[in-house]
Amino acid sequence: MKKILVVSCENIRDKHCIACLKCFKALARREGEFARYRDEEVQVVGWTTCGGCPGMVLPRITLVQELARLYENDFDVIHLGTCLVKAAKVCNCPLDLESIKNKLETVFKKEVVIGTHNY
Numbered sequence: 001m002k003k004i005l006v007v008s009c010e011n012i013r014d015k016h017c018i019a020c021l022k023c024f025k026a027l028a029r030r031e032g033e034f035a036r037y038r039d040e041e042v043q044v045v046g047w048t049t050c051g052g053c054p055g056m057v058l059p060r061i062t063l064v065q066e067l068a069r070l071y072e073n074d075f076d077v078i079h080l081g082t083c084l085v086k087a088a089k090v091c092n093c094p095l096d097l098e099s100i101k102n103k104l105e106t107v108f109k110k111e112v113v114i115g116t117h118n119y
């Protein structure tokens, strides 16, 4: 069982990517970056955002981590949504995803995956 946390772009989520339907579909079908869980159960522990530009992802995840532990439902893997990848291309997103991935892995000792659905 993999417990995952998804981080999405505040500018895109539910504004241009409505109701996170794409990621829920991909997760249900184990497509895109969720294909890695093809033979595994997955529980979505939480679904948060970068908090808005300029994207204070580390403090955000620190808070999520504290609360997840408080509720005794911690996560194993952080997915940086496809919206974050697209934001770099269409919204002048200031985030450097590779750098954030490395920092998150170092600070939280958790697996970090860049991307979610591939539609």
Ligand code: SF4
Residues within 6 Å of the ligand: 006, 007, 008, 009, 012, 013, 014, 017, 019, 020, 021, 022, 023, 024, 081, 082, 083, 084, 116, 117
């Ligand atoms: S890419 Fe996924 S997490 Fe991001 S807004 Fe779209 S459905 Fe939601």
Ligand code: SF4
Residues within 6 Å of the ligand: 008, 009, 010, 011, 012, 050, 051, 052, 053, 054, 055, 083, 084, 087, 091, 092, 093, 094, 095
């Ligand atoms: S453009 Fe980047 S920093 Fe701004 S809301 Fe989206 S992901 Fe966050």
